[in-house]
Amino acid sequence: MTDPQAQASSVPVITIDGPTASGKGTIASRVAQRLGWATLDSGALYRLTALGVLQEGVNAEDVAAVARVARELDVAFRGDVILLKGEDVTNRIRQEDIGNLASRVAVYPEVREALLQRQRDFRRPPGLVADGRDMGTVVFPDATLKIFLVAAVEARAERRYKQLKEKGFSVNLTDLLEDMRARDSRDANRASAPLVAAPDAITIDSSGLSIEQTVQAVLDHWSARLA
Numbered sequence: 001m002t003d004p005q006a007q008a009s010s011v012p013v014i015t016i017d018g019p020t021a022s023g024k025g026t027i028a029s030r031v032a033q034r035l036g037w038a039t040l041d042s043g044a045l046y047r048l049t050a051l052g053v054l055q056e057g058v059n060a061e062d063v064a065a066v067a068r069v070a071r072e073l074d075v076a077f078r079g080d081v082i083l084l085k086g087e088d089v090t091n092r093i094r095q096e097d098i099g100n101l102a103s104r105v106a107v108y109p110e111v112r113e114a115l116l117q118r119q120r121d122f123r124r125p126p127g128l129v130a131d132g133r134d135m136g137t138v139v140f141p142d143a144t145l146k147i148f149l150v151a152a153v154e155a156r157a158e159r160r161y162k163q164l165k166e167k168g169f170s171v172n173l174t175d176l177l178e179d180m181r182a183r184d185s186r187d188a189n190r191a192s193a194p195l196v197a198a199p200d201a202i203t204i205d206s207s208g209l210s211i212e213q214t215v216q217a218v219l220d221h222w223s224a225r226l227a
């Protein structure tokens with residue numbers, strides 16, 4: 001019988017990790033589109049856990065209860081639409097209150113463990129582009145290409161501001177910048193799977209690059225890896 005684990009590990013993965021609003025999601029989905037591969041938005045799973053915690057009235061300090069929410073998440077990804085218990089929560093999980101709570105519950109190793117296999121299950125032929133914080137370090141340490149995408153905090157705050165405005169949310173740039181610094185520091189300093197570049201990752205600074213230029217930079221690294 002074929003070992004499904006061994007079979008999965010032969011599927012190529014490109015990981016794109018980096019701080020909040022560095023453009024990982026957009027870049028990952030465009031790279032995947034160009035290669036005809038699937039994507040994993042791992043941050044969405046932490047955001048969904050945060051939303052589940054709110055909806056179920058779970059105390060966010062109660063690690064075991066939060067891990068249970070993560071383990072039992074009833075979620076479906078339908079193209080760009082994300083359903084939690086059958087309800088469309090695509091826009092709701094992008095709001096800043098959810099992002100901030102996601103970053104708080106992501107600190108718990110039990111929550112990370114609860115989401116681990118769910119993330120690995122996205123690895124299917126012909127390939128996967130996975131974005132997050134620990135894709136190259138913890139979830140897919142054997143990934144074929146690892147990118148660490150960074151950008152100046154001001155550039156990231158501006159991008160997030162535009163993104164949220166376009167979705168019709170009311171936002172304040174100064175608050176965003178403050179939240180973002182807090183989130184960067186929490187993500188980088190936590191004990192479990194902190195935000196750090198894998199030793200074999202390639203760092204791309206997108207502060208002065210357009211989306212297309214960044215996508216092209218990733219694809220160029222991929223072609224070089226194949227050559």
Ligand code: CDP
Pocket residue numbers: 019020021022042043044046047099102103104106107131132133134135183187
């Ligand atoms: O959009 P943004 O980059 O702010 O966040 P996200 O990628 O949607 O992730 C939301 C939160 O989940 C982050 O602030 C991280 O704390 C956490 N996260 C994580 O710990 N590990 C991942 N692989 C992905 C996200």
